[in-house]
Amino acid sequence: MEQRLEEHLIIxxxxxxxxxxxxxxxxxxxxxxxxxxxxxxxGCGKTRFMQHLAWxxxxxxxxxxxxxxxxxxxxxxxxxxxxxxxxxxxxxxxxAVRHGAICYLxxxxxxxxxxxVVIHPLADDRRELPIEKRGELLTxxxxxxxxxxxxxxxxxxxxxxKQSTRQRFIALEFAYPPPGLETEIVQHESGVDGQTAGxxxxxxxxxxxxxxxxxxxxxxxRLLIHAGKLMQSDMDARRACRAAITETLTDEPELxxxxxxxxxxxx
Amino acid sequence: xxxxELEKRFFExxxxxxxxxxxxxxxxxxxxxxxxxxxxxxxxxxxVIWPVSHALCYSYLSCAGSALACLHPNQLSQWVxxxxxxYERDGLHEAQMFMANVESNFLCxxxxxxxxxxxxxxxxxxxxxxxxxxRKIAFATGHHMYTDTETIFLPHEITLFQEEEDxxxxxxLMVTFQLGxxxxxxxxxxxxxxxxxxxxxxxxxxxxxxxxxILLEDFFSLFPEPRLGEDLFTLVEGMRVNAYLxxxxxxxxxxxxxxxxxxxxxxxxxxxxxxxxxxxxxLYRYAMTGKPISDGGFKRSIFDLALAALADSWxxxxxxxxxxxxxxxxxxxxxxxxxxVESLPYLGRLHPAEAMNVRLKRxxxxxxxxxxxxxxxxLPENQPAGQEDSSDKAGIPAxxxxxxxxxxxxxxxxxxxxxxxNKTEPNxxxxxxxxxxxxxxxxxxxxxxGDQILDDLGHIPNEYIAAAQGMAGRAAPTTQAASTPTGExxxxxxxxxxxxxRRAGFRKDWCILRQRxxxxxxxxxxxxxxxxxxxxLMQLKKQFEMLRCQERFVKGQRDGDDIDLDAVIExxxxxxAGRAASERLFVKLLRDERNIAVLFLVxxxxxxxxxxxxxxKEALILMGEALEVLGDRYxxxxxxxxxxxxxxxxx
Numbered sequence: 001m002e003q004r005l006e007e008h009l010i011i012x013x014x015x016x017x018x019x020x021x022x023x024x025x026x027x028x029x030x031x032x033x034x035x036x037x038x039x040x041x042x043g044c045g046k047t048r049f050m051q052h053l054a055w056x057x058x059x060x061x062x063x064x065x066x067x068x069x070x071x072x073x074x075x076x077x078x079x080x081x082x083x084x085x086x087x088x089x090x091x092x093x094x095x096a097v098r099h100g101a102i103c104y105l106x107x108x109x110x111x112x113x114x115x116x117v118v119i120h121p122l123a124d125d126r127r128e129l130p131i132e133k134r135g136e137l138l139t140x141x142x143x144x145x146x147x148x149x150x151x152x153x154x155x156x157x158x159x160x161x162k163q164s165t166r167q168r169f170i171a172l173e174f175a176y177p178p179p180g181l182e183t184e185i186v187q188h189e190s191g192v193d194g195q196t197a198g199x200x201x202x203x204x205x206x207x208x209x210x211x212x213x214x215x216x217x218x219x220x221x222r223l224l225i226h227a228g229k230l231m232q233s234d235m236d237a238r239r240a241c242r243a244a245i246t247e248t249l250t251d252e253p254e255l256x257x258x259x260x261x262x263x264x265x266x267x
Numbered sequence: 268x269x270x271x272e273l274e275k276r277f278f279e280x281x282x283x284x285x286x287x288x289x290x291x292x293x294x295x296x297x298x299x300x301x302x303x304x305x306x307x308x309x310x311x312x313x314x315v316i317w318p319v320s321h322a323l324c325y326s327y328l329s330c331a332g333s334a335l336a337c338l339h340p341n342q343l344s345q346w347v348x349x350x351x352x353x354y355e356r357d358g359l360h361e362a363q364m365f366m367a368n369v370e371s372n373f374l375c376x377x378x379x380x381x382x383x384x385x386x387x388x389x390x391x392x393x394x395x396x397x398x399x400x401x402r403k404i405a406f407a408t409g410h411h412m413y414t415d416t417e418t419i420f421l422p423h424e425i426t427l428f429q430e431e432e433d434x435x436x437x438x439x440l441m442v443t444f445q446l447g448x449x450x451x452x453x454x455x456x457x458x459x460x461x462x463x464x465x466x467x468x469x470x471x472x473x474x475x476x477x478x479x480x481i482l483l484e485d486f487f488s489l490f491p492e493p494r495l496g497e498d499l500f501t502l503v504e505g506m507r508v509n510a511y512l513x514x515x516x517x518x519x520x521x522x523x524x525x526x527x528x529x530x531x532x533x534x535x536x537x538x539x540x541x542x543x544x545x546x547x548x549x550l551y552r553y554a555m556t557g558k559p560i561s562d563g564g565f566k567r568s569i570f571d572l573a574l575a576a577l578a579d580s581w582x583x584x585x586x587x588x589x590x591x592x593x594x595x596x597x598x599x600x601x602x603x604x605x606x607x608v609e610s611l612p613y614l615g616r617l618h619p620a621e622a623m624n625v626r627l628k629r630x631x632x633x634x635x636x637x638x639x640x641x642x643x644x645x646l647p648e649n650q651p652a653g654q655e656d657s658s659d660k661a662g663i664p665a666x667x668x669x670x671x672x673x674x675x676x677x678x679x680x681x682x683x684x685x686x687x688x689n690k691t692e693p694n695x696x697x698x699x700x701x702x703x704x705x706x707x708x709x710x711x712x713x714x715x716x717g718d719q720i721l722d723d724l725g726h727i728p729n730e731y732i733a734a735a736q737g738m739a740g741r742a743a744p745t746t747q748a749a750s751t752p753t754g755e756x757x758x759x760x761x762x763x764x765x766x767x768x769r770r771a772g773f774r775k776d777w778c779i780l781r782q783r784x785x786x787x788x789x790x791x792x793x794x795x796x797x798x799x800x801x802x803x804l805m806q807l808k809k810q811f812e813m814l815r816c817q818e819r820f821v822k823g824q825r826d827g828d829d830i831d832l833d834a835v836i837e838x839x840x841x842x843x844a845g846r847a848a849s850e851r852l853f854v855k856l857l858r859d860e861r862n863i864a865v866l867f868l869v870x871x872x873x874x875x876x877x878x879x880x881x882x883x884k885e886a887l888i889l890m891g892e893a894l895e896v897l898g899d900r901y902x903x904x905x906x907x908x909x910x911x912x913x914x915x916x917x918x
Contacts, residue, residue: 071856073828081852084839086830133829202515206398213397238518258394261439265395265519 005099008060015188016045016052017181022172026053029170030145035123037166038149040174043220045185046149049174050104059143060101062092066111072118075105076131088134093118097129100143108148109161116165122146123168176208182221190228196237199266200224203241206262207249214255219245237267268306270295280313286321294328301332308340312347315769323354323362330366337369346373348772355775356386382426383434392442399446406442412615414445415625416454427533427612433526440523441613443516447508450515454622456483456584483619486588490595495605497617498547499591499598505614506554506577507587527555530612543598543605546570550594551611569597630723634731637716641735644713796888807893814897820854827853865894865901872906 026049029036038046047063054061064075077091096103105111105119121128127140148169150161177185179201187197201224208218223245230240241263250256268276273295278285298306309331316324327347338346346369354362365372389406396404396419409420421441425434448454458481481489490496513520531552537560540548549560549570559574573594581587598605610616709717720727761780764773797804822831831854838848867890869883887903894901 071828078828079830081830081835081838084842086835199517209398209401210394213394213403215394254390255394257391258398261391261395262398263518264522265439265443265516267518 005060005062005095005101008062008101009058010051010055010061013055014048014051015185016048017177017185019045019174019177019181022049022174023053023056025170025172027056030057033127033140033142033145035146035148035169037161037169037171038147038174039152039171040149041151041176041217041220043222044174044176045221046174047104047106050102050147054102057102057145059145060096060099061104062096062101063104063106064092066105066107066109066115068110068112070111070115072112072114075111075115076118076129076133079133093122094129094131094138097122097138097140097144100141102145102147105146105148107150109150116162119146119148119165120168123165176204176218176221179205182224185221186224186228189225191232192228196231197224197228200228200241203245203262203266206266207245207259210255210258214252215250217249219249223248238263241267268299268303270299273298273306273310276310277313280310281317283318284321291325291328294325297329297332301335305332305335305340308343309335312343315344315347315767316351319351319774320354320359322359323350326359326363326366334366334369337374344770348770349373351770352386352772352775382424382428383431383438384424385421385438388435388438392439395439396442396446399443400449404446411610412441412445412612413618413621414448415618415621416449417625417629419445428526428529436519436523436526437530437613440519440526441615443512443519444505444508444613445615447512447516448504448617451504451508451511451584453504453508453584453617454483454619454626456486456588456619457481458486458585458588482623483584483617484623486619492605494607495543495547495598496591496595498605498607498610499594500588501610501614501617502547502550502554503577503591503594504584504587504617505611507581507584509554510580527613531555533612535609540608541606542601542603544608546573546598546601547605548608551608554614555611569600572597626723630720633716633719633723637713637720637727637731638735638738640710640713640716641732642738644710645735792884793888796885797892800885800889804889804892807889808896811893811896819857821857822854823849823851824853824855825851827855829854863899865899867901867903869903869905 026036030053038049040046050061050063064070073091075091075093077089077094079086080089081087090098093103093105095101108115108119118129121130122140123146127144129138129140130136131138176182179198182201182204183194183197186192186200187194190197192200204219204221204224207215211218227240227244230244231237235243242260246256246259246263249259270292274288274291277291277295298309301309309328312327312331313324316327327350331343334346335343346366350362350366353365385406385408393404393406396406404414405418407418407420408423411420412422413420419442421438425437427437428434460479460481486500487493487497509520534548534552537545537548546569550573553559553574559570576590576593576597581590717727720731762776763778763780764775765777766772767774767777821827823834824831831852834849834852838852841848867887869887871880871883875883891901891903
């Protein structure tokens with residue numbers, strides 16, 4: 001079991017440029033055993049921040065991508081049959097609690113509502129994880145940290161995070177980095193030169209301006225990096241942007257055409 | 268068909284609002300000599316045009332015969348659709364003009380020989396403009412090209428180049444250039460008087476200047492020849508925007524290099540220009556192509572000096588003004604009056620007065636919205652309904668939070684926004700609001716309004732905050748037009764295009780959506796229907812209940828929440844008996860959720876009057892009752908009739 005957790009330990013420092021004081025807040029939260037809530041649009045660096053934090057704290061990072069079929073059992077664990085015997089297998093949350101790791105529940109609002117039964121006692125000062133099927137109550141060690149994330153931009157009212165849940169966390173709001181910082185990130189991650197990275201960042205900003213004009217979400221930093229990587233593979237800049245950004249963002253013919261015009265203006 | 272048969276056929280095609288027989292007699296006689304297939308093709312389009320405009324339909328009937336001499340029969344519907352588009356955009360006269368010349372107005376265009384229309388490029392360029400300007404920018408047809416900072420006025424059509432793609436590219440360049448003027452803060456021009464005095468304009472031209480700063484609309488009138496001053500400033504500022512576009516939008520600048528060179532061919536011949544106009548034209552061409560003209564019979568020394576004035580880069584409109592003044596002084600040597608030269612097609616002219624009007628209007632709207640939004644935050648919470656402020660009773664509105672208790676907007680000193688000007692004001696985004704010493708998180712809409720004010724004025728005026736405090740003291744701000752119990756419109760009508768299957772195109776602004784408050788009425792119809800169909804309703808509910816989803820355990824799964832003991836025992840037995848054991852040993856809890864919404868669209872037009880309407884209403888009541896069992900969301904929308912002005916959707 002220990003060996004499984006070792007796989008989650010991040011050895012090399014993940015590249016992360018701070019936008020503000022998010023790292024200081026997260027470290028303070030860890031010190032005081034308060035869970036973290038990360039808010040922000042897709043591809044703005046939430047996961048990378050968690051990797052960096054885990055590396056900094058030298059704790060394993062157990063990431064769970066939540067989906068609408070994710071139940072308490074998926075988080076806590078379940079009995080399996082092995083050689084005619086019922087064997088208990090820890091779920092990712094139990095694994096993290098048991099070994100003092102960082103558990104990152106990505107897009108928590110997508111998970112089934114019954115998961116709050118285990119999240120609530122773990123997120124307040126009790127820091128306990130009840131494992132009902134085993135009749136066990138785990139108390140989280142000081143090294144354990146719970147972090148959840150969600151994107152307020154595209155959640156429906158039905159999937160909003162309840163106050164009783166969110167008020168157990170310290171919240172960090174992530175946005176797309178300022179142009180200078182984002183250029184540096186795109187340049188570092190994709191390997192393109194500064195001028196191309198700057199143009200990609202301008203394109204990202206232009207698409208984000210369309211958020212209220214029919215585009216559900218603008219191009220994330222991640223998409224800009226993808227486009228940069230394609231360009232590094234000797235692909236024509238306009239073709240790379242079309243594949244990595246334009247077609248990814250929308251299927252609407254008029255918006256596709258408009259984003260293509262943005263690309264051809266910049267590259 | 269003879270004219271009588273044609274008339275009969277016409278009346279069959281227009282059952283609603285048929286005309287008098289004498290009104291169509293003349294047109295049917297015109298169609299009479301045509302072969303039967305052509306008559307049929309022409310009449311087939313009547314149901315498409317008649318509901319839109321009777322007058323247009325008559326014009327169509329008189330033109331259609333001759334149009335078919337040029338058109339392939341299959342193209343007639345396309346021609347009609349184009350005619351209707353023009354009618355809805357520009358009116359009857361323009362549509363009649365369009366129909367009058369099929370070859371040049373229609374066939375050339377579909378062959379790609381007649382350029383491209385603004386209406387064709389607008390859907391593509393509107394989001395593009397929005398993405399650059401960071402706000403909505405509208406397009407409109409104008410006699411010449413310019414922007415008032417909210418709308419870009421463009422030619423109705425561009426036919427300069429043979430290739431449609433090139434004409435589109437010119438539209439795109441025009442739009443990008445006008446947006447470049449906005450990004451480069453051309454209309455934020457504010458020239459300090461000291462700088463003017465330094466340039467000696469007061470001394471040179473004898474203008475008496477009384478203002479501290481000169482705005483763009485006043486700047487041109489400082490020159491003895493204001494139009495020359497305007498053209499020079501536009502040219503110099505245009506070159507600054509050129510440099511901005513080349514640096515920030517290299518793609519379009521590169522794509523249009525060929526076009527900009529080609530546009531020089533459409534410029535007036537240098538030989539026909541004299542004096543100052545010739546130098547201006549040479550400078551225009553230089554601005555377009557970036558290459559100086561080697562020969563043109565103009566005063567080389569003045570041109571070289573003018574180029575020297577434009578040699579290095581500059582970053583503000585005020586610097587453009589200084590350079591324009593310098594070139595103006597050079598041109599004074601030539602003498603004679605300036606005969607204005609046509610501006611560059613993508614540069615257009617500046618309209619500072621219109622831009623200022625729009626800016627003031629926008630400033631007023633932003634101020635109003637900001638005060639309302641801020642007042643909504645300052646409004647004391649938990650005030651019992653109906654409890655009025657004592658100061659209201661006295662007729663003197665007093666703020667709940669006085670100035671002494673402190674309301675302040677904290678503003679960051681830096682702003683990460685692309686800005687080609689070096690602003691010194693602390694115009695960063697609003698960070699938080701302090702009320703009585705407490706920090707309050709600012710909602711996004713208020714933050715955006717605050718940022719707009721900061722962009723415009725550089726600070727949030729105290730009067731805005733005081734007004735919001737005053738409003739918060741009086742009552743909750745109204746966020747929309749006041750609602751009334753008498754059924755008036757709650758908000759402004761919303762218009763949108765509607766698809767017309769007959770013409771396979773959209774009818775412009777055809778639908779008008781007005782929200783009206785429906786007053787409750789008492790009646791026994793619902794109760795009577797429920798009573799009358801009690802048996803059927805029970806049956807319906809029972810059938811619907813069977814559709815209801817519940818959480819259920821499913822046994823024998825490969826994975827699941829718990830172990831399926833029966834399956835495990837069976838598996839162990841099988842293993843011991845030497846048989847292959849099943850792997851399906853788990854129980855899974857299935858929580859199927861219904862995510863269904865039902866919309867009933869009910870035809871309540873006059874054709875359903877009588878028993879059909881009665882049956883519809885009864886069916887709706889029964890369906891509504893049955894759906895309540897399932898908990899599915901449902902809604903009803905009624906369309907009362909065909910006649911457009913009276914059509915109404917009822918929820």
